[in-house]
Amino acid sequence: MLNLENISKTYNHRHEPLTVFDGISYEMLDGDFISIVGPSGSGKSTLLLMLGGMMSPSSGKVVIDGESIYDLPPNQRAEFRRQKIGFVFQTFNLVPYLSALENVQMPLFLAGLSEVEQEERATSVLERLGLGARLAHKPSELSVGQQQRVALARMLANDPTVVLADEPTGSLDPETSAQVMDFFEEINQEGRTVVIVTHDPTVAQRAHKTLRLGDSRVPYDEQTPVWASVV
Amino acid sequence: MRLRKLVWKELFERKNQVVTGLLAILLGVTVIVAMRNITFYSEKAVAQELDALGANILVLPKSVTLQNYYSADIQGQEFPEEYVSRLANSNIQGVDNLSPKLAIPVQLDNRKFTLTGILPKSEFQAKSLWQGAGIFSRPTGCGTVANIPGLTPKDPKETLVRKRVIDTLNENEILVGADVAGALGVKANDNLSLLGKSFSVAAVLPQTGTVDDSRIFAHLHTVQQLSGKGKVLSVIEIVGCCDQISKGLVSKINHLLPETKVVTIGQIVDTQIKTNQMMSSLSLVFIAIIVLVGGAGIANYMYANVRERRREIGTLIALGAGSGFVLRMFLYKAILLGLVGGISGYLLGTLLALLLGPRIAGIAVLPMPTLIIWALMISVIIAVSASYFPARSAARLDPCTTLQEI
Numbered sequence: 001m002l003n004l005e006n007i008s009k010t011y012n013h014r015h016e017p018l019t020v021f022d023g024i025s026y027e028m029l030d031g032d033f034i035s036i037v038g039p040s041g042s043g044k045s046t047l048l049l050m051l052g053g054m055m056s057p058s059s060g061k062v063v064i065d066g067e068s069i070y071d072l073p074p075n076q077r078a079e080f081r082r083q084k085i086g087f088v089f090q091t092f093n094l095v096p097y098l099s100a101l102e103n104v105q106m107p108l109f110l111a112g113l114s115e116v117e118q119e120e121r122a123t124s125v126l127e128r129l130g131l132g133a134r135l136a137h138k139p140s141e142l143s144v145g146q147q148q149r150v151a152l153a154r155m156l157a158n159d160p161t162v163v164l165a166d167e168p169t170g171s172l173d174p175e176t177s178a179q180v181m182d183f184f185e186e187i188n189q190e191g192r193t194v195v196i197v198t199h200d201p202t203v204a205q206r207a208h209k210t211l212r213l214g215d216s217r218v219p220y221d222e223q224t225p226v227w228a229s230v231v
Numbered sequence: 232m233r234l235r236k237l238v239w240k241e242l243f244e245r246k247n248q249v250v251t252g253l254l255a256i257l258l259g260v261t262v263i264v265a266m267r268n269i270t271f272y273s274e275k276a277v278a279q280e281l282d283a284l285g286a287n288i289l290v291l292p293k294s295v296t297l298q299n300y301y302s303a304d305i306q307g308q309e310f311p312e313e314y315v316s317r318l319a320n321s322n323i324q325g326v327d328n329l330s331p332k333l334a335i336p337v338q339l340d341n342r343k344f345t346l347t348g349i350l351p352k353s354e355f356q357a358k359s360l361w362q363g364a365g366i367f368s369r370p371t372g373c374g375t376v377a378n379i380p381g382l383t384p385k386d387p388k389e390t391l392v393r394k395r396v397i398d399t400l401n402e403n404e405i406l407v408g409a410d411v412a413g414a415l416g417v418k419a420n421d422n423l424s425l426l427g428k429s430f431s432v433a434a435v436l437p438q439t440g441t442v443d444d445s446r447i448f449a450h451l452h453t454v455q456q457l458s459g460k461g462k463v464l465s466v467i468e469i470v471g472c473c474d475q476i477s478k479g480l481v482s483k484i485n486h487l488l489p490e491t492k493v494v495t496i497g498q499i500v501d502t503q504i505k506t507n508q509m510m511s512s513l514s515l516v517f518i519a520i521i522v523l524v525g526g527a528g529i530a531n532y533m534y535a536n537v538r539e540r541r542r543e544i545g546t547l548i549a550l551g552a553g554s555g556f557v558l559r560m561f562l563y564k565a566i567l568l569g570l571v572g573g574i575s576g577y578l579l580g581t582l583l584a585l586l587l588g589p590r591i592a593g594i595a596v597l598p599m600p601t602l603i604i605w606a607l608m609i610s611v612i613i614a615v616s617a618s619y620f621p622a623r624s625a626a627r628l629d630p631c632t633t634l635q636e637i
Binding site for chain 1: 232233237240241243244542543545546547548549550551552553554555556630631
């Protein structure tokens with residue numbers, strides 16, 4: 001269960017307060033597959049970061065599995081991220097000087113696993129994504145699609161219950177994009193909660209729910225909840 | 232994956248930047264190690280030279296010049312032998328050994344040598360006037376020369392080389408310097424005619440590397456007689472107790488013998504000692520420079536590295552890295568850089584010292600393993616201190632700003 005409880009977020013932009021969210025609440029159930037859409041500046045990134053424990057709200061709570069994550073001290077929050085959250089980024093954010101295997105080992109290393117365990121689990125996840133023959137390749141030696149698969153493997157390595165993805169298909173061709181979405185569906189069917197930020201309507205439609213963030217309080221779609229963000 | 236592996240891989244990924252960042256610290260450590268190494272062996276060489284000389288005070292005629300310690304007694308000026316009695320009977324403390332000498336030029340096989348008259352120890356003890364002073368019965372202590380393997384003469388006659396005093400020397404015996412013996416082809420027990428008198432070669436002295444090698448030593452009274460100058464001396468060499476020298480032994484002797492010039496060997500090696508002191512001071516200046524320049528170089532490199540890796544750091548934080556991990560990652564890297572800088576600086580500095588020591592200081596230099604500890608300490612402390620603030624800024628990075636596309 002992932003709950004947003006009365007969340008507000010205000011930035012200081014050039015000494016002027018800028019309110020992005022103003023007292024919103026939403027409940028994501030375990031196993032939800034949600035896409036977040038909306039124009040630039042509507043607060044999609046902010047919402048994803050807050051769900052991932054990387055940006056605290058100005059007020060309100062983010063509760064994951066009964067734990068209010070911003071009430072935890074920073075190191076425990078990092079631990080919480082290690083155990084429960086998997087991130088996927090638009091530009092993959094692979095560490096350029098590490099091989100595919102070592103990139104996937106990183107979250108396992110941060111979780112304190114031995115080198116042998118890290119290698120075993122990382123190899124198994126990369127094989128699942130069809131990269132068994134590319135273990136020693138550095139990101140620069142892989143195609144864009146392969147790089148995104150390494151990033152997906154890295155996200156999956158720690159067996160997260162919540163997967164947060166930012167424009168995961170933004171840099172991919174339609175065919176690879178479809179493969180990536182198949183993968184998200186697959187891991188969602190395993191019971192993980194998947195939240196994807198996207199501009200692509202095709203991608204958004206593959207999700208089971210869509211949250212539209214706009215610049216007014218008027219709902220876009222009667223079927224889905226809508227929060228206004230003030231730009 | 233381990234922290235060490237992660238840091239090494241990142242270092243190798245950006246080798247050129249690492250080399251540039253390390254250059255100042257590496258050169259600084261190199262120069263310090265080279266200077267310390269050369270200074271150490273230079274000081275050692277001076278100490279050995281001093282030790283080999285034995286005598287550390289000269290009593291000379293007032294008007295001689297002091298351009299060369301060894302030739303100060305062959306400038307054709309003399310003073311009365313009676314000064315030795317004055318010295319021996321004074322209550323001056325700290326005179327361990329006395330060696331009165333008269334030096335005159337002689338020619339043999341068309342080559343010029345110096346015939347030096349010396350008074351053997353046995354004659355000091357035989358003279359009742361001097362016995363009371365007990366010059367040679369005083370306990371030997373600070374003025375005693377240390378035994379150095381290879382330099383300690385086996386033959387009692389050869390003690391002249393080191394202690395400036397020999398036990399016995401008959402009036403028809405001579406001691407021949409190594410160069411003289413080589414030039415004239417003489418050896419022990421040969422006969423040699425000097426100024427019309429026949430002498431027996433009691434011993435050939437070992438090589439000293441000084442002008443003593445081209446001298447012939449005979450009994451003082453014989454030389455006085457041959458020179459026709461009467462009871463005169465050209466120098467009194469004194470082995471003074473170091474402790475007493477610092478308590479004013481030289482001025483006391485000067486006061487006792489106002490018609491003479493009393494100098495210490497220290498004045499002659501002062502230049503060398505000053506050079507060494509200058510090298511030591513320069514080392515300190517270099518330490519200050521590398522602390523500043525090397526530290527600035529490392530800090531600059533680290534800040535640039537943190538800026539360049541903002542996205543990577545943000546990703547690590549998103550993957551669950553805490554600020555402590557990020558701090559450790561950069562400080563570990565700083566320690567590695569310090570170790571690399573220290574070890575390379577030590578190796579380069581030692582090589583430089585081995586190459587330059589014989590050329591600029593005229594001394595043989597050997598590697599000094601103890602300097603590696605200093606090199607590592609300096610290098611690691613600078614690298615870690617200079618990296619602390621960049622590392623802290625990395626640990627405090629806001630992951631949101633590092634993941635711009637979110």
